[in-house]
Amino acid sequence: MKLHVLSVLVEDKPGVLARVSSMFARRGFNIHSLAVGPSAEPGNSLMTVVVNADEIEQVVKQLRKLINTIKITELDPAESVEREVMLVRVSADPTQRSEILDAAGVFKAKAVDVGATSVTFEITGTPSKVNDFLELMRPYGLMDVVKSGWIALSRDPKNRNLRAIS
Amino acid sequence: MKISVAEALIKALEFEGVEVMFGHPGGAILPAYDPLYDSPIRHILARHEQGAGHMAEGYAQATGRVGVAMATSGPGATNLVTSLANAYMDSTPMVAITGQVPTHAIGNDAFQEAHTWGITMPATKHNYLVTDAGDIPDVIHEAFHLASTGRPGPVLVDLPKNILNTEIEWREPTGKVDLPGYKPNTKGHPLQVKSAVELILAAERPVLYTGGGVIAAGASAELMKLAEMANVPVTTTLMARGAFPDTHPLSLGMPGMHGTYAAITAMQKSDLLIAIGARFDDRVTGDPDSFAPNAKVIHVDIDPAEIGKVRTPDVPIVGDARTVLLQLISKLERTLDGAEISAHSDWLETIEGWKRDKAVGYDQDPAGPIKPQYVVEEMYRITGGDAIVVAGVGQHQMWASQLWKYSKPRTWINSGGLGTMGYAIPAAIGAKLGMPDRLVYAIDGDGCFQMTMQELVTASTEGIPIKIAVLNNNNLGMVRQWQRLFYNERFSATDLTDHTPDYVKLAEALGCVGMRAEQPSEVGPVIEKSLTVNDRPVVVEFKVDPDEMVFPMVPAGGSNDNVALSLEDLQ
16 A cells, blocks of 8 residues: 555535545545645635545545546545644653754654643644654654644646546 | 426426436425425335336336436435335446435434435535535536436435535536546557557457446447458347347357356357457456456446456456447458458357257156246247337346347336346336337346335336236245255245245236236247237236246356356256
């Protein structure tokens, strides 16, 4: 199984997210992450869907078959920008706090909340960097973790249409 | 002019050319039934919403036009779901209109509320929950457009009661559709067409594997032209029966689990499968890994998602079956430029041998019991094949497909993909309304009959003179066949009990004429007699041999290399 990053332009209509997730469930496709928000064109939304699959062709075709899907592009990690946001609350008693803050500094993670026994960091980066940071924090004790899911854009603006696979 | 959305709905349906629709009223859809009272659209009151849905499907399958069904919210809508799923599987153009609880009540578990939009999402090509009253004319137009173009299918429009009652300014639908992501590709890519023609010219053992897409596209004449031009034998799947005449020398009949030995084996030994509007269904391929192992594949389909779903083709062609067939014919003509094309004499001779030596017959003992196959053959003989045959699902369906010689598209109507028992009676009603001048003869089983027999009341009260042959073996025959073959003859829950119900009395109680044949000698005469009644529906019960089994057979999931022609072959 391999992760494939799909950028999916859909009409911003009620229930379009339900259509996409229902289709994935029905066909037995595995969503690794899904993020959606308004796109540059008014009336449309851009989804970044990360799919865990051996073969992506059938996933793309079934997704394309949904009436509200306008365009699908598979993004090559080497030629696109991929980002994820994570908020993580780490257990940090006063004796460990400075060590944790130092480690976070290396990753340019921002301390957004400091409590008596914990620190909450915000980190933005490639999904692998975010994961590395999570592993770095794990030994201190993870209290809460929340991720935004992947979002991604092609690096080449001209590629927007050329690289569309359907 | 201000009118209610309910009135606008009926006007929009009239605008789409709807002449007949099928439905059942109820609370939430009541507003739409009021303007329907004055409309030229004929409404057929079904006795169950599932029946209304299948009637719409039968109408669509017989005519190629969009079938329309209407139901109320909650149970009305959920009762429609089977027909939507059935239409989706068989790519039948259909528009379903459902009432919904008022928008302010949605989500409150209101009386007769069901989440119709969510429930029907995976059973429709597309669906709508209308929350903006002004949208209605365009939504209905879009629904018809989606149902009937590209790969046809069912579209549902869910209408909350308060929306139906809202007054809007009537305007005719603009005829434009705002579907930026929906642009079905109808013309095959020229390079792929060229590659396909190269494969056709190089093939030694080609087979045309044709599916329901050929009928949907109205491509029978083009299919015939290509087959004859390139001397390629033709298989017609359960959904394609009639797309190519069974009487034609190049016809192999039906492939798949209960297909002919010639069709199954020709595909297995083929070096080129030309699949047109077919989808490599498991009932056709058997074990897909051992299906047609040496064949290259050209796959023509209007739905790109079907191409490569089961079998990766050598030449994929996305397009409408008729358009692509015309492209193939024209490219073939230009490529040949008057040169001879292979007659495939050895291949056709081999196939002829299979057709001759491996045909499955049956023996009708004059002393009885009646063999179900004999009934179908007698029906074919007496009607001259000039009928629209409608079937449910099970043994009777397979015999009706195997033993009737179909020669025209849209003369065979059945539930293929979903396998919906009880399809025949309501679908026959729909077909007869679409084709009132044709003889519509359903061939049904007793199990199927009992699932939707209440629709006989619809047929008799509405004056729809369909005919139904019930092949009564007092059993759920196909299930029983599997129990006999794979479950040690433990006939669990398949016995429908002798003489219950009394089909003749039942038919008469429901306003039909009832007839019965118990001996082989009665079969022909009772069929003749059934043809003389044209003012009422006729139900003819044939008491047939419960032990008769459908052959040929490839057991589910097995390899198509092992075709059983009889019980002995499986033991």
